[in-house]
Amino acid sequence: WKVRDPYTGNKSIVKLKIQKLVKSKVRSRRKARYLRQYRAWRAKYLKTKNRRLRARYKKQANKYLRAYRKTKTVIYKTVKNVNYGLTGINKWRSYRYRTNKGGQYRYLVYATDRAGNKQQNIAKGSFRIR
Numbered sequence: 001w002k003v004r005d006p007y008t009g010n011k012s013i014v015k016l017k018i019q020k021l022v023k024s025k026v027r028s029r030r031k032a033r034y035l036r037q038y039r040a041w042r043a044k045y046l047k048t049k050n051r052r053l054r055a056r057y058k059k060q061a062n063k064y065l066r067a068y069r070k071t072k073t074v075i076y077k078t079v080k081n082v083n084y085g086l087t088g089i090n091k092w093r094s095y096r097y098r099t100n101k102g103g104q105y106r107y108l109v110y111a112t113d114r115a116g117n118k119q120q121n122i123a124k125g126s127f128r129i130r
Contacts, residue, residue, distance in 0.1 A: 001123060003089040003111045013112040014084040018097055019076035021104040031071040038064035076106060086114075102129045 003012055038061050045057030082095060089111070097105070109123040 001095070001107070001109045001125070002092050003109065003119075003123070005089060005111070005113060008089070008113045010088055010090050011086055011114065012089045013114075014087050014089065015110040016080075016082040016084065016095055017078055017108045017110070018080040018082075019106050019108070020079045020101070021074055021106070022077050023074050027071060027075070028073045031068060031073055034064045034068035034071060038068055079105075099129065104128050 001016070003014055005012060041057055041061035041064060045054050045061055048054050048057065079099075080097065095107075104126065105128070106124060106126040111119045111123075
């Protein structure tokens with residue numbers, strides 16, 4: 001990683017966050033529940049002949065379909081925070097993350113200059129441990 005800022009005298013407050021991609025069981029169950037509810041309401045509105053009730057049932061079905069589509073089952077969990085404090089910048093740095101757990105990881109680099117201004121865009125990258 002590299003933090004660039006030509007105006008700070010090559011010093012900045014830097015934090016590194018490492019996150020692991022994990023499948024959430026709670027979210028998976030919630031998503032499955034939304035799908036079951038959607039199918040139940042859909043069957044109901046397809047079966048009924050009453051137009052007003054059909055519209056109501058369809059609205060309920062669409063509510064659960066929307067929730068099903070919006071629910072993501074994988075999330076990033078923070079596994080390591082490295083606080084460098086006031087450290088040298090404008091040069092390439094590396095951090096060796098040691099773990100036995102394979103999987104997909106991402107890292108985020110947060111920087112704050114000496115005046116306390118946070119960086120606008122957080123640097124991101126990813127790596128995989130097999």
